[in-house]
Amino acid sequence: MPAYKAPLRDMRFLINEVFDYPAHYAALSNGKDADPETVAAILEEGAKFCEEVLSPLNRSGDEEGCHFENGKVTTPKGFKEAYAQYVAGGWQGLSHPTEYGGQGMPMSMGLFKTEMMGTANWSFNMYPGLSLGAMNTILQHASDELKAIYMPKLTEGTWTGTMCLTEPQCGTDLGQVKTRAEPQADGTYKITGTKIFISAGEHDLADNIVHIVLARLPDAPPGTKGISLFIIPKHLPAADGSVGAFNKVVCSAIEHKMGIKASATCVINFEESTGWMIAEPNKGLEAMFTFMNTARIGTAIQGVCHAELSFQGALRYAKERRSMRALGGKKEPDKVADAIIHHADVRRMLLTQKAIAEGGRAMIYFAAQYADHMTSGVIEGDAKKVKHWDDKLGFLTPILKGFLTELGFEAANQGVQVFGGHGYIKEHGMEQIVRDARIAMLYEGTTGIQALDLLGRKVLIMTRGGAVREFTGLIARFAVEHLRNAKLRRYATSLATYAAEWNVLTTRIMLTARKDRDSVSAASYHFLMYSGYVTMAYFWALQAAVASDKLAKGGSEKPEFYKAKLATARFYFDHLLPRAKGHASSMVKPSKSLIKLPVEHFAFE
The missing domain is CATH 2.40.110.20 (Butyryl-CoA Dehydrogenase, subunit A; domain 2)
Incomplete structure (x- = not known):
């Protein structure tokens, strides 16, 4: 089993540089104690417990x-x-009220802890x-x-x-x-x-x-x-x-x-x-959705956890395992063969894992700020505030749960593939990650249930497309802001195109559903996966923007971290985001290709 090392540098990058959690916490009624020094200390202690005990x-x-x-x-x-x-x-009460013995930290602090514990x-x-x-x-x-x-x-x-x-x-x-x-x-x-x-x-x-x-x-x-x-x-x-x-x-x-x-x-x-x-x-089911939203975010984290752990194991192995020579020429001429990390196909698998883990982490940390606002509303007894942020979080929840667990399982499988035959052997621990990851697409609602919740309930019924328009507005504003930046133009242009297409696809499905109710179910999985790829693209572009700015300004931080961010963002836009086009094509196909075959014709006697 790969030994877990908490990715504290990447966590700090998102917390302090991408999402400005210090300012976020300062604005929360229950965030006054979550100052940068305290947050850093909690993360360090959490990492130590997870690495050494769990x-x-x-x-x-x-x-x-x-x-x-x-x-x-x-x-x-x-x-x-x-x-x-x-x-x-005192870890259980980290994000719960002091009146009950908790530490009173915002909910997001608990999610950071959960990610480390879940990966370990x-x-x-x-x-x-x-x-x-x-x-x-x-x-x-x-x-x-x-x-x-x-x-x-x-x-x-x-x-x-x-x-x-x-x-x-x-x-x-x-x-x-x-x-x-x-x-x-x-x-x-x-x-x-x-x-x-x-x-x-x-x-x-x-x-x-x-x-x-x-x-x-x-x-x-x-x-x-x-x-x-x-x-x-x-x-x-x-x-x-x-x-x-x-x-x-x-x-x-x-x-x-x-x-x-x-x-x-x-x-x-x-x-x-x-x-x-x-x-x-x-009205118990309505109340249970409080539980379910929490559980579904926790399950979405599982996708990130298994992608991260499998990536850590695969990366170490790829640096040590030697096989053949790289097609571009010898990389380690003094060795019997090059480490497999020099082979492009192995790079593809490792970068896929890295893009999923770090892109998924960004998605979770963004949603965690919504959860912070919602729970602070509960503490304040402000029902209107709770509903506002719960609705915003409700749109993201099925995307996070469905999309990230699907990709987390893919990343776990890629880890086995990097190991080759050794990945299939129990002693290396990579196959356990695959087995552990598989449940994430099932419990707290299967991927299909998340897809129906997203398209049928959140988009079509509850908001009539408004949830998509609101979120794509966020993406469009990023695109407009960075279109003139030569280093970020490719991301801004691509995101603007996808944001517009996301709305067009939503409208097409709404119109089709008036005559063909089965079209919603037929389109839902592809709609969810499309939504996930575009959402992750936005967060990779956001990370690229911050990394580009840091490199331009210089500073004491090692530049390799930011260069790696830019390289992974390029990989995501070049190799993973194009998958969304296939989902876009499939979601608007007639439902008859799915439902026309009579049930009795499925038999194979």
Whole structure:
């Protein structure tokens, strides 16, 4: 398994030079403590924990996996001790209110931490990661009484949280949820039902597990309009805040998975378990979207994590592995052969990984500023502000989740390819990255679901194309600003063309959908991927602009970093962005080529 090294220089580049986080934090009501020195110290300490504690457990955790016996899950060797260090370091409450024991930092600080943890050891990251979504949902929708009970323990990390959505018959169609919630005289509910695919649903890391659960009231209307949201702890809280009686929350099995084997994915049975409603009756799915947006950004980070880790492993190997001579002439004449990094096709794979990891990181860090504004609105109790930034983030979320996990998986595969046959061998650890990455395109909504959410819900229904017009306006302003710059003109011209085309394609689909409803589903995947390639192009152009300016002005920073940024931006525009043209062509093709074939003709008897 590649040893993880936190890419702090690239992180600092985005935080300080591209997105000006110091000014961003200064403008936030909860950002006063996130001064540059504090941020730098937190990043350094986070990197140290991830490199020295979590990374060494990545391969061993995969090999050992989780153990399940009599309803109890035991995590792999070293995980419990690592989690104790995580709790002792105060990492869980980094971005949560001080009134509950947190450090009160903006949400983006938590995302930076999550990226490092996830790259070092994604399986470990799942345990505290699920808690974050539960905490955010409770903060926004639970009563003050429930917050006082659960938030301090969740914030310190001695209790963890989960999200319990789907059931055996549901999949993504949560309108089919059957879990029942019976009202009790004391205001609580008795919840009965089975939930599946519950990440971190049972483990030995914390004293208690707090489940956020979708269920139906007896008089609930059918479908998604009849779902409510509940807090159900594994153990009932005692009066003194400690763990009380068992709440009949039973883990009946854990899944045997392709990857992230050190993370327990559970089947959870609620057997008349006591729960408390959060949010309004029958509006649980709306409240759950707080959780889902958080989870989907966290999953989008997974694409960046696996691209980064695979790139680090492939780069080291490509510098050491010798095979043949470069076609352009001997690069290392004193060696038996040239290192494979001198071969153009290996360069293509490495640059693809680098472009995906660093371009995806930029996309995440930009969206993190939206999340900061949204959460500061929650803290301020400003519902209008929350909705404004949640809507802006909502447009980007499916692009981030769908596109970055697809490309993250591609980057992981490229890492195996760089290693050649050695990449297929378990001992090198590259195949584990592929297995771990594969789930990212499935959970929290498959790529197809993200595509339908983006095109069908966010673009066509909710904004009538307005979300695309708003974001392409941002791209167009960058293009206009840099058209006269000889070094950046190629990026500005290309972006202006793609921004215009993105709007034209959106309009064409809107018009076609009036007569052919299937056209939306047929176009959605290509629309999402097109949106992703153009969005990443904008952020590569933005990085190129900053790097070009730094090189022009000189300074103490080593110029090689900025030159590498410019070279990677050129590679992205030359070799990866052209893929968008294929998606553009496919998204406007008639849907009949997809739906004309009768179902019975799919048979192969």
